[in-house]
Amino acid sequence: MEYDVKYYQQVAEELRATGAIEGLWLKALTVANADKEKAKALYVKWRLEQIVAAELQESKHKASYTIACPKCHATETILSAHVKNPSAYTTFNISYNSFLGRIKFSCNHCGKVFKRDTQLLE
Numbered sequence: 001m002e003y004d005v006k007y008y009q010q011v012a013e014e015l016r017a018t019g020a021i022e023g024l025w026l027k028a029l030t031v032a033n034a035d036k037e038k039a040k041a042l043y044v045k046w047r048l049e050q051i052v053a054a055e056l057q058e059s060k061h062k063a064s065y066t067i068a069c070p071k072c073h074a075t076e077t078i079l080s081a082h083v084k085n086p087s088a089y090t091t092f093n094i095s096y097n098s099f100l101g102r103i104k105f106s107c108n109h110c111g112k113v114f115k116r117d118t119q120l121l122e
């Protein structure tokens, strides 16, 4: 996997400012059989993966979805991070079923009840 230089820069700045994350560094040293040069390369590789994964998670979190009532077409746009939070909605009442992974929407305008898979909203 090849990463953008900006991520390497971020790791370099982090190492300069706060040093290595101890647990990750120990893991790298262990996997590299105490070979410090190999461990450094592993550390940077893993830290890059963590940073890129965290950024992806964050951008997913910032994504928003527009829910539309199938009957009266009332809409509400909601951040994906708040999709399961009933108090984040004004146009719909929701109940979240964690077992089925579904949200049941009830429209405050026309009373229409409909369901959505949370996988499609996250």
Ligand SMILES: [Zn+2]
Binding pocket: 069, 070, 071, 072, 073, 074, 107, 108, 109, 110, 111, 112
């Ligand atoms: Zn409606």
